[in-house]
Amino acid sequence: xxxxxxxxxPFNVLCxxxxxxxxxxxxxxxRQSGVYPAGRLDYDSEGLVLLTNDGQLxxxxxxxxxxxxxxxxxxxxxxIDDAALAQLEQGVxxxxxxxxxxxxxxxxxxxxxxxxxxxxxxxxxxxSWIELTITEGRNRQVRRMTAAVGFPTLRLIRRAVGxxxxxxxxxxxxxxxxxxxxxxxxxxxxxxxxxxxxxxxx
Numbered sequence: 001x002x003x004x005x006x007x008x009x010p011f012n013v014l015c016x017x018x019x020x021x022x023x024x025x026x027x028x029x030x031r032q033s034g035v036y037p038a039g040r041l042d043y044d045s046e047g048l049v050l051l052t053n054d055g056q057l058x059x060x061x062x063x064x065x066x067x068x069x070x071x072x073x074x075x076x077x078x079x080i081d082d083a084a085l086a087q088l089e090q091g092v093x094x095x096x097x098x099x100x101x102x103x104x105x106x107x108x109x110x111x112x113x114x115x116x117x118x119x120x121x122x123x124x125x126x127x128s129w130i131e132l133t134i135t136e137g138r139n140r141q142v143r144r145m146t147a148a149v150g151f152p153t154l155r156l157i158r159r160a161v162g163x164x165x166x167x168x169x170x171x172x173x174x175x176x177x178x179x180x181x182x183x184x185x186x187x188x189x190x191x192x193x194x195x196x197x198x199x200x201x202x
Contacts (some may be wrong), residue, residue, distance in 0.1 A: 004177040005174050008048065015037055015040045030174060040113075043156070071131060078127070087147060099136065102133060
């Protein structure tokens with residue numbers, strides 16, 4: 001069995017346990033020892049971070065070769081159009097090469113927590129939301145993708161990795177699971193179900 005923690009990482013929290021500059025880290029929200037992030041989430045991004053005490057499970061989640069899908073809710077500058085969504089789905093040319101095809105769709109403003117500090121507001125410039133699912137994890141990839149199609153990212157929330165999501169988790173809250181690794185691997189490869197869990201507030 002492997003331990004897996006699903007954490008809804010707040011904005012401006014480092015995806016590591018220590019920091020020499022006094023910034024907020026995962027240690028402010030995760031008390032269990034011996035667990036490590038499976039993949040990263042930027043300091044200025046919010047949402048799902050998976051942590052585990054099992055190296056094999058960590059590899060299955062984080063390895064780019066296994067192409068585990070990651071789903072983001074993205075607030076962008078401007079009213080995104082069909083052409084930009086089509087570009088995101090087909091793949092975007094970035095400085096480090098083209099991205100893989102993605103899934104992209106418009107999203108009504110989600111019923112989520114307010115960000116602190118809030119996203120800047122300009123009365124004469126609208127914003128819009130999209131849901132974007134990618135299967136790779138380059139540095140600041142989602143932000144670079146939306147900028148490349150003309151709609152810079154204002155707010156970025158990772159909603160799900162594979163079958164695991166931040167559903168019913170407020171910022172800073174976590175949920176703990178016990179995973180039987182072969183079963184977890186099979187579900188991940190087939191895209192089926194989510195393990196049962198008890199929510200635990202942090």
